Amino acid sequence: MSTTVQASRATGLTTAEVEQRRRDGLSNDVPDRASRSVRDIIRANVFTRINAILGVLFILVLATGSIIDGMFGLLIVANSAVGIIQEVRAKRTLDQLAIVSQAKPTVRRDGKAVDVAPREVVLDDLIELGPGDQIVVDGEVEEASLLEIDESLLTGEADPIDKQIGDQVMSGSYVVSGGGCYRATKVGKDAYAAKLAEEASKFTLVKSELRSGIDTILKVITYLLIPAGLLSIYNQLVSSKESWRPAVTGMVAALVPMVPEGLVLMTSVAFAVGVVRLGRRKCLVQELPAIEGLARVDVVCADKTGTLTENGMRxxxxxxxxxxxxxxxxxxxxxxxxxxxxxxxxxxxxxxxxxxxxxxxxxxxxxxxxxxxxxxxxxxxxxxxxxxxxxxxxxxxxxxxxxxxxxxxxxxxxxxxxxxxxxxxxxxxxxxxxxxxxxxxEQRVRPDAKETLEYFASQHVSIKVISGDNAVSVGAVASSLDLTGGDHAVDARGLPEDREQLADVLDHETTFGRVRPDQKRAMVAALQSRGHTVAMTGDGVNDVLALKDADIGVAMGAGSPATRAVAQIVLLDNKFATLPYVVGEGRRVIGNIERVSNLFLTKTVYSVLLAFLVGIAGVGSQIFGYDPIGYPFLPRHVTIAAWFTIGIPAFILSLAPNNERARSGFVRRVMRLAIPSGVVIGIATFVAYLIAYAGPEASAQQKEQAGTTALITLIMIAVWVLAIVARPYVWWKVVLIATSVAAYLLLFTVPFTREFFKLDPSNVALTTAAVICGAIGIVLVEVAWWISASLLGEKGQLFPTPAGGADDELDT
Missing domain, CATH: 3.40.1110.10 (Calcium-transporting ATPase, cytoplasmic domain N)
Structure with a gap:
């Protein structure tokens, strides 16, 4: 190696050399953030299984010549449009915040040190290193001053590795101590961690308890749809002995409500809106399930410096x-x-x-x-x-x-x-x-730190202050914030190494000083071993291992690049007080998706049951010789039944404030209301239809009155299910329920809508029977709700407690 080359490398590349490498394609051309492209978002929201099912049924209805009965086809457009708009908004928010948050390596060019974006690094660039810096491309060490690199994020080996001149360094690792510089030898997709980083930063909605619970429910529904659908098809096309047009519309009317078309959409929208809302508070959510995860956290491990205290000192x-x-x-x-x-x-x-x-x-x-x-x-x-x-x-x-x-x-x-x-x-x-x-x-305690700690205490979330500083100093800060246990801080140098013994100490103590990085990691593991969901906050390189192992890692925007790289949430404004808003957003997502899931799954249960009952009755008519029974509804009936009992209310409820504490057991709680409610609605609707049914030779008016009778019963009970789901009541929820009732009264009383939707409640006897069946169904659903709450040890609430003020106003 010549002296000239050595000198050139010491001062870095020249501007001309950088431009030449860019022209040659030797730059670190990885995307700033590997979020889905707009094309991928459109494709993912348009070409879905649910849209495919609805699309086929829509074409079948159009074949009958009844365009009005194909109104449910608008769901395809609505589902796709809302999903695309919300996800694109979330993508833009994430991408903009990610650019602010990304590490900016310092490179030497023309003898000067300049900060550049990772994608602007080119082959042979000299990149300077210091404690906490993340290595953005693969390279070879050119200068080293007691340089120690942690490669645990790549290899799992926690011990720092001493690096000498000539040693290789890999992207994705970070500097623990010392300094130096390295020459970029592999850039772009050739770098070791490029694919890992790309995969880790993708906009994703998977791997969360909420999503896995919904997937489980959808699998069960799929298994139920197959026999129910086949039975409905057989009944309408064979048993009912109707002409092909009414047979097809009846079959479509039976199949459409079985599909929980809005459930996945509402979940996606709730997550995406959460990202946008948190983005406005300068909070970057690097992994979307973190919104949900932080809402489930019951222990927060907080570093003192930079979290409870401000970064600046004097x-x-x-x-x-x-x-x-x-x-x-x-x-x-x-x-x-x-x-x-x-x-x-x-x-x-x-x-x-x-x-x-x-x-x-x-x-x-x-x-x-x-x-x-x-x-x-x-x-x-x-x-x-x-x-x-x-x-x-x-x-x-x-x-x-x-x-x-x-x-x-x-x-x-x-x-x-x-x-x-x-x-x-x-x-x-x-x-x-x-x-x-x-x-x-002097360290200044953050003015909002005490209020934040009080919030977590009120939500029964434990706080553990874990700091590398002197235990007495840490205890003084904790005591000034009125943290329980702050007056007797524990010196971590005397903590046991055994995990069980360490967990015993953590159960009783809250404040720890002189904590080594490996001890922070051990503390997180000890808490998790006791069934706790742990969030770790930090900003320094000594927090990286604990942030990586915690259920939710929260980094400060001003922290080291390494901490920001491993954290799921980055507080770009460095405000610890932002965490309660993240918790609140997670609770809103979880609580509201649980609510709307009740509505969609209740509809699926009663639709499947009604299809089974009508289908079995149709098969029975062929065996026992009684009059065959067709499906009671037209597709337009099931469309309007969902408008004001599910569609519009579910959208509003999915975005409403909700401060209920996140709990496990999502599937069990949803099904405890959906199954009994769906069963009651299905049976009551079928009974009302049997009362009104005038046989296969009935006139068109009699068929219309029979369908209307069944629809009144169904809507009455479904609106009451909505009223149960909306509890505890506040003013806007009462308005929402009243609006739904008023909308249905208009549909059934205005001559134009009655004609348009083929509704005929003019037969007083049948309408009275429908109301009686609906009232009995309401009583049964209400009793089932109180019994299930009692069996699960929960207290059914009609109105919020005074502490639940966060749910009193509708957040627009």
């Missing part, structure tokens, strides 16, 4: 120790701050307080790491200086250690400046330490 005092002079102490601090290429918040505060370095020549360096809790530089004749945690570098029984603890007990952050008797890069460093000064740093 030096409030420098207390000189031993026989050191103030000027010597300040010069050493200024030198350490000036020579740190990647200063953390503490060193930045020192640099701001002491901006003029003495210009000492550095002879050795020891970068800070979370494991050893100190950093240092050797300056030849000017000495070997350390900066780190007092309780790590000092004898715990010394007067200086006691002074540091007293200062830290008030919530201040304390660093020790000390002089060592050996170079800082010696194998046995730090050696004998001579304390020189205590640096007192």
């Amino acid at each position: 030096v409030s005092d420098i207390k000189t120790l031993d026989s050191f002079e103030d000027n010597e102490v300040r010069q050493a601090l200024a030198a350490l701050a000036a020579d740190d290429p990647r200063p953390n918040a503490s060193v930045q505060a020192i640099a701001e307080a002491l901006p003029d370095g003495p210009g000492w020549q550095r002879t050795a360096v020891a970068p800070f790491s979370s494991a050893k809790k100190w950093s240092g530089c050797s300056y030849g004749e000017h000495g070997d200086w350390l900066l780190g945690a007092p309780d790590v570098l000092l004898d715990a029984h010394s007067d200086d250690a006691r002074m540091a603890e007293e200062l830290g007990s008030s919530g201040l952050r304390i660093l020790l400046l000390a002089r060592s008797d050996r170079p800082v890069d010696a194998a046995d460093a730090p050696g004998t330490v001579r304390p020189a000064a205590l640096v007192v740093l």
Whole structure:
């Protein structure tokens, strides 16, 4: 390798070399975010199984010449349009936020360090590295200063790997400590982690309890649709002895309501709207199930620095120790701050307080790491200086250690400046330490931290403060926020390594200091072993392992690129107070989808049962010789039955506020209402139809009156199911139910709509019978609801409790 090439690499590529590589296609041409394209979104929302079923039935109805009975075909357009619009909105929100959140590597070009987007990196670029930086492309180390890389995200090996000049680094890993730079050797799709990163960042609606529950329900429905559909087809085309046109329309009327056409749509819309709403609060949801997941969390592990306290610090005092002079102490601090290429918040505060370095020549360096809790530089004749945690570098029984603890007990952050008797890069460093000064740093507690902790406490979500700082200092911050247990913080250096014993400690304690990165990870695992759903918040490289293992990882936008890469949720505004809104959004999604699922599945149950009852009666007519029975409804009847009992109300309920705490057992709770309600509606409707049925030779008016009788019974009970699902009642829900009732009264009383939809309630005797059947059905559904609530140990509520104020207003 020539000297010229070495010099060229030290200063990085020139602008001309960068442009040439771009022309040659040697850039890191991976998409900023691997969200689905608009074309994929359209295809996914148009070409669905449900649309295919409805499309075939729509064509069959058109073949009969009855365009009006094909109104359900509008569902195909509505389902597709709403799904496309909402998902495109969510895609745009995600893509815009992802660009803000993405790591921007620092590259050397024309001898200068510049920040660029990952896709602007080209082959042979020199990329600088510091603690917390994520490696965006594969490369070879060109410069290394005690460089340690964590490749656990790729290999699963948690121990950091020491990297020397010439060693390979892989995209997807990150820097734990030290610094240096590497040359890009593989870019774009050739990079090791490119495909993994692309797959991980996709807009996805899968792998959640909610989605898996709905998939399970749809599988069961599919199995029921096959025999019910075949029986309906046989009954209408063979048993009923009707001409082909009414037989086909009856068959379509039986099959259409069996399909829960809006259930998947409403779920997708609820998730997508959640993404948009959270996007307005500068919250990037990198994996959509995280919205649901955070709503199920019952333990939040919060880092202190950057989460409960603000990132910025300032030096409030420098207390000189031993026989050191103030000027010597300040010069050493200024030198350490000036020579740190990647200063953390503490060193930045020192640099701001002491901006003029003495210009000492550095002879050795020891970068800070979370494991050893100190950093240092050797300056030849000017000495070997350390900066780190007092309780790590000092004898715990010394007067200086006691002074540091007293200062830290008030919530201040304390660093020790000390002089060592050996170079800082010696194998046995730090050696004998001579304390020189205590640096007192002020951390500001976030003004919204206390309110956020109180919110989680009110929702029975436990908070565990886990910090690498001094336990006394952490306890002081926790106590200032009135966190239970903050007054007796635990020093993590004395925690047991056994998972069960650690879980016992975590059950009773809330505040922990001096926690190593591996201990944070162990704490998350211990809590999960006790059945807890754990969220971890953090912003530093020492939080990455715990964020990765937690059920939900929440990173601060100002945190290290590595934390943002592994987290499912990124708070771009760095506000811990945004978390309650994420929890609330998840609860809205889960609670409302549960509500609308009740409506759609009730319709499926009564449609399948009614088809079975009519089909069995038709088969029985052939065996026993009584009059055959056709399906009671036209397709237009089942369309209007769904308008105001399911369609419009479900859409409103799916987007409404809902602060009910997320619970497991989604499928069981949904079916506990849907099955009995559907059975009652199916049987009551069939009985009402039998009362009104005048035989196969009945006039057109008699057939119309029989269908109307059955429809009145069905709608009455279905509206009552809507009323049950909408509980607890608030003003807008009462208006919604009243509007549904009023809409049906208009349909049945206005001459035009009666003629258009073939409704005839003029037979007083039959209409009275329909109302009686409907009233009996209402009573049975109501009794079933109270019994099921009692059996599950739940309290049925007609009106919200005073604490449930979040559900009092309709959020538009």
